[in-house]
Amino acid sequence: MNKNDLRVLKTKQNIHLTLTNLLKKKPLPQIKVTELCKLANINRGTFYFHYQEVGDVFKEFFEEIMMDLRESYNEPYRHTKYIEKEKLDPKTVRIFHHVQKYEEFYRIILSKEVSAEYYYMLRVLLHAVR
Template sequence: MKKNDLRIIKTKKAIYQALTHLLKDKLLTDINVTELCREASINRGTFYFHYEEVGDVFKEFFEEVIRDLEESYKEPYKHISALQLETLVFKNLDPKTVRIFHHVKKYEDFYRIILSDNVSTTYYYMFFDAIRSNFIEDSKIGKYDESKKYVYSYMTNAIIGLIIEWHRNDFKESVDDMNIHLVETLNVITRS
């Protein structure tokens, strides 16, 4: 079967949604294959055709979310040349081009889970590393400076901090408002 097979896509989407639903009330380690299959309305054979264990589902879904996050992060820079990107100042960043918060809203249930108090910090660090790697990748267009690794970590935590605060406010602010908050935050950080 092909990776783009509609049946596979639908099955995996059902499994991801089932896992997300179960994670609202249980830890990942407490979810077994039988209850995941029941929640996804699939049989165990279908599950084992795609995965070995429940943790594999979470890992694959997390990777999908991170790929979408990376694409969302890069969206404002798609039409900027390498030279322009090297000299980009965040105050020139148009909040309407920011896509990170669209991404978070798209995967809101997932973020509610990984930002909850009962989830391992492992997922926070995976999330942190994914965002930070984008800052480092962008810096390689110019000259990567190892001494800026703390700046990249600081900027990463600024973005995650905004997402956490949005989560604490039950995602009530609009995506557009969050885009403006991000651009304002980045401008404050880069003034120094």
């Protein structure tokens, strides 16, 4: 399987979006594969081709967002070690765009509906980014 295959990317994006919508309504442990597949309009075989359980979807999506967060935070530092605010190019400040793009995810991750494990993973990552 080619991870850059457009069909795979679109399928996973659809699964991530569906999981995000379900997480607005119920905690992660209550979400079943059958329900996720039905709402994502995919068959169980497709799901199990990519994942073993619903938690794997969440973990993958979480890691994808954290990678984007890291890249967004570090963007202004790509060409310099120290930033002088007078010379800062606003186009390189992507962190706010990142938060806006994943706003729903952050609302969920910081809610009581998701295991504290992911909150602590986010916290550790934020400390490491600096």
